[in-house]
Amino acid sequence: MEITEIRAVPLSDPVPEEKRHRTDLGTKVKTDATLVFVETDEGHTGVGAALGHPPTVESIVEGSLAPALVGEDPTYTGRLWEKLYSGSRAEPSLERGYSQPRWDRRGYTLEAISGVDIALWDVTGKAFDQPVYKLLGAVRDDIRAYASGGWATGEGAADELRGYVDRGFDAVKMRAVGHEEFSVENTLERVGIAREGIGDDVDLMVDAHGSLDVPTAIRLARRMEAYDLTWFEEPISPDDHPGLAEVRDATEIPIATGESEFTRFDFRSLFDHGALDVAQPDVARCGGITESRRVATMASARNVKFAPHAWGSGALFAASLHLAMSTPNCPILEVPQAYMPLLDDLYEEEFDIRDGRVYAPDRPGLGFTVREDFAERFEYVEGPEYEF
Known part of the structure; x- marks a missing residue:
């Protein structure tokens, strides 16, 4: 099995005024997320989620991470994590047995890696017909x-x-x-x-x-x-x-x-x-x-x-x-x-x-199916999640 495509979809979920709450962070006006989809040549699709500014995460997933993983076996979750975290030095890192991370190894990059990794585990569970927790x-x-x-x-x-x-x-x-x-x-x-x-x-x-x-x-x-x-x-x-x-x-x-x-x-x-x-x-x-x-x-x-x-x-x-x-x-x-x-x-x-x-669900992978209208239902809206 090989990865054929990885894509990211920015999403927003505005909070109606009457349902907003306030803390030290400010007043919650919306929730943002980025869904990450990993497609394979055997028809399995994995879905993950990343925190961080959605358009930025989308750019990192599709511009930086996806090219490194297309053609790889998605069930090698550990290897692929190291490949994303170490970038061009992934092979030396694995051969020598110590981390040699890429320079942009925190922040939005790590959040983007997180979304891809979750999606890879979802694919792996579906490929083996088992829930991820098992x-x-x-x-x-x-x-x-x-x-x-x-x-x-x-x-x-x-x-x-x-x-x-x-x-x-x-x-x-x-x-x-x-x-x-x-x-x-x-x-x-x-x-x-x-x-x-x-x-x-x-x-x-x-x-x-x-x-x-x-x-x-x-x-x-x-x-x-x-x-x-x-x-x-x-x-x-x-x-x-x-x-x-x-x-x-x-x-x-x-x-x-x-x-x-x-x-x-x-x-x-x-x-x-x-x-x-x-x-x-x-x-x-x-x-x-x-x-x-x-x-x-x-x-x-x-x-x-x-x-x-x-x-x-x-x-x-x-x-x-x-x-x-x-x-x-x-x-x-x-x-x-x-x-x-x-x-x-x-x-x-x-x-x-x-x-x-x-x-726990008993279905394979993460065990859930994204609604077909998710992108329309949760269309991304630019702006902060909190207003102080």
């Missing part, structure tokens, strides 16, 4: 889920999170900043209201999106300890691994991070600094399924849990689902609660999410 080494076929939302302020925080619990979730995540301006007191009030609203038996996580400095994060974390949090996510900038270790050392709350990182090498820095308790790579940014598995293994060797960041398109969520089903140190999977048809309506089939658990 090819990866199945650990389970269903997993506990947590509802990821929590933007409301005041009493609304309790109502919002309790609504997730009423739908069957026994773990929920809220944002450190809702509609109001951030302050330690505002956040503590919201977290306290949320904890009272959901009770003591539901796991509660808080996500700061990397928006705090080290002293503020430490002060907030220490005071949030009273609310028995499962983790404090991205308390400070992802660029400051030593600072994140300071925060972790200063609190009893486990620290989760990783959605902004690229490759196992970035995660090695987090591990070396002792900066996290839960590794959260995003499969559409970190390097696809191939690289995310490596991160999970590195985490396992350090008794660090793995919980992929699964916020985005349906293809991103599908890939995250298969990672979760094949990773021993993954105890839980994120299920976004925002208005996001690009996640919920991209495929003909629905995700099987029941009673606070996500169930």
Whole structure:
């Protein structure tokens, strides 16, 4: 089997004004994604997803990555990942046994590689007539889920999170900043209201999106300890691994991070600094399924849990689902609660999410079929995803 074509399609999913939420990132006005399609001479088509600015990712996929892979066997996922990551030095890298990456090895390039890699795994599963998670080494076929939302302020925080619990979730995540301006007191009030609203038996996580400095994060974390949090996510900038270790050392709350990182090498820095308790790579940014598995293994060797960041398109969520089903140190999977048809309506089939658990599909590959009208339904619209 050979790859005959690789193409990318930029997509957007505008959010109606009445369904928008606001955090420290600003007001969410749309969701963007790039779908990557890998075609083969045997009629199999793989579909992947990439984060990043869609027209830029499209250009990288079709102008830089696709020419390197046409004619290759798509089931050699490991080899092809190294070929994309190392570029012209792929063969010397493989022969000598150490990485010799291309100069543009982060950012949009890595996000584009991620989309291609996911699509290659989808093709491989279809070629072998097996779900991807079974090819990866199945650990389970269903997993506990947590509802990821929590933007409301005041009493609304309790109502919002309790609504997730009423739908069957026994773990929920809220944002450190809702509609109001951030302050330690505002956040503590919201977290306290949320904890009272959901009770003591539901796991509660808080996500700061990397928006705090080290002293503020430490002060907030220490005071949030009273609310028995499962983790404090991205308390400070992802660029400051030593600072994140300071925060972790200063609190009893486990620290989760990783959605902004690229490759196992970035995660090695987090591990070396002792900066996290839960590794959260995003499969559409970190390097696809191939690289995310490596991160999970590195985490396992350090008794660090793995919980992929699964916020985005349906293809991103599908890939995250298969990672979760094949990773021993993954105890839980994120299920976004925002208005996001690009996640919920991209495929003909629905995700099987029941009673606070996500169930794996039994169909080959990622197990889902992109709707025929997807490009028209989610036509790309230029502009930022957040307005501040």
